[in-house]
Amino acid sequence: MNSLILHTASRLLHPLLLLYAVYLLFSGHNVPGGGFCAGLIGAASFALHTFAHDVPSARKLLRADPHTLIGTGLLFAMGSALLSAFRGQAFMTGLWGGFDLSGLGHVSVGTPVIFDTGVFLVVLGVTLLIIFTLSES
Amino acid sequence: MLSLLPVLPIVIPLLSGAISLLFWRSLWIQRWIGVGGTGLLLLSTLRLLSEVERTGILSVQIGGWAAPVGITIVADLFSAIMAVLAGIIGFCVAVYSWYGVDERRQSYGYFVFLHVLLMGVCGSFLTGDIFNMYVWFEVMLMASFVLVALGGTPMQMEGAFKYVTLNLVSSALFLAGIGILYGVVGTLNMADLSVKLAQTADPGLVTTLSMFFLIAFGIKAAMFPLFFWLPSSYHTPPPAVSAVFAGLLTKVGVYALIRVFTLIFVQDVVYTHNLILIMSGLTMLCGVLGAAAQFEFRRVLSFHIVSQIGYMTMGLGLNSRLSLTASVFYITHHIIVKTNLFLVSGVIQKMRGTGDLKKLGGLYKTHPSLSVLFLIPAMSLAGLPPLSGFFAKLGLVIAGLRLEQYCIVATALFVSLLTLFSMTKLWAEAFWKPRPDVAEGEDEPRSDDEPMCLTMILPILVLALITLTIGIGAETFFNLADRAAGQLMDPTEYIEAVMRTRS
């Protein structure tokens, strides 16, 4: 599609959407959000680019192959699930740790975050794979 | 690591699939992961079976959330046996697919979807939560949708179309059933459902509800009157794919039926199980009569899947310990044998370029060893002693006679005879009769057969040996099946294993 408005809008919106996706991903544990909707919004930003330009340029913008994204995401999710098993707890139990950031407060890090990152990557990869394949055919 | 054992059959295919995705461009690595991953899966399921056999039912509370709230993965003997079968079929088909599936399909991610399919199958076998089972069904279905359509020939697209439609309708019914079940009982854990449903005041509602599940699983298992999608789709994808489907997918439906109708819906056995029995009889008859009218190798075999499903559900319908034993034994025998027959059909198709019985012939003369490898599973399917199918049918017949269900026993024996006829037809047309010189409508058949390759023959040989072993060592397998049936008939141990707080 060759529309100047869409071109400009996608250039402006793409980083904003991605930023929003990352925000949703990390805030997802305690407030609405999480890996799934973050992945969808991330995919939406690339989909917008695809509609404004074309599939090859969107692929170039994404850099990684969607298949690799899905594979990595699955490994992330499974890795987070297996960590607890190696620690002697039930499969997929959430493990939490954390550290103090001087002056800024306490940061807790846990396996659910890794799991959500995996979900994010899988959803991003799958959605983009569907969109790319359908618009290429 | 013991706590991880019941989830390994789910984790291993997922990891293999994920790693294969990372090497999307390299077929070589994907093949090796295909063989290696399924091999590991087989080993883990064997370990699981031996552990369950030794120590009793194993369960894992996922995420450490105790039973009625969290999802439980639970492996009783029946689940473990099914998982082992999934491992065997997965491994054999992965080896077979190395050359048995063309490179174009492999480059579209054939092996990835094979792993995902196995994950869904094992997940359905091992889960103790009815909604979780729905999710695993969907995982398995998604992978099977892709596998059945992969390659995109017109025939395949038509087959895929029917397959997808019917399965989606079945999923929608399954989900609706789960929703109402939750509304009535307020729990989704199958063990908990079993306990709570036994106390409900309204058995009529529960029986109505059970029909949702009977129809949903009946479609997936290809029971009468809902089997039409199977013979019109199973012969379209490459033989390796049909072999996995024939071996595992419908049997997941049968597994779900047996699980649900022994654990959850046992309020009105006279009504529900008699209904299952009638459906079984009709399934057997329709399948075998359909097969008699076919003249394409894999279509004949597809109709036979339908008729064999009837035998498996017959054991459930009779609802005694012996009949369930026979059912479990039958499923074991059938998965091995049916996959093997489809693999043989694949070899023939690759050699001759056709599966049409009218164009085949003379294979006994050119390939006597392959003919023997066909004859073992074929005669086992028909139920000739001393092969595995004989003991499976014998068990069912004895169970039927003890319960004085003469009608279904007569049907089973009659269908068995027709199966023998059908297998003889395959033998006579494809192997025995002289090869037709000039096929109708073609210039000339190719004079040379394509050579057989070892990786395609080896899985067939292994499966044939397993069939022989099951037949010769029937007592061992029968005892195992008997213990599995014991756990099914009396779910106390299952419920205890699930409700145990410490995993």
Place this chain on the structure above:
Amino acid sequence: MNLLLAIVIGALYSAGFYLILRRSIVKLIIGLSFLSHASNLLVFAAGGLTRGRAPLVPPGSLAPVPPYADPLPQALVLTAIVISFGVTAFALALVNRTYQTTGQEDIDELRRTEC
């Protein structure tokens, strides 16, 4: 509210089955997604409807104050929606490919696999 939902679910089911029985492949897909929507709504409604009582734990206590809306059916429906999203996307791609390779839009003409 329950009655309204029941009517909507019934309407969706009947529309879905009606569309599945039509001969056009596009209508078939629309019918299938109607069926999955109907099932999702059914799960939601069967779990019981409670208005305006979010299942939130008030500060200082360990459980929400009853009566509260059951969060589980909503979680189930969410899962089912995600699944039906994937399945519908696949079914659309399949319809597209089927139309391209066979050139047929009429389900009754898709009978090559039958004989």
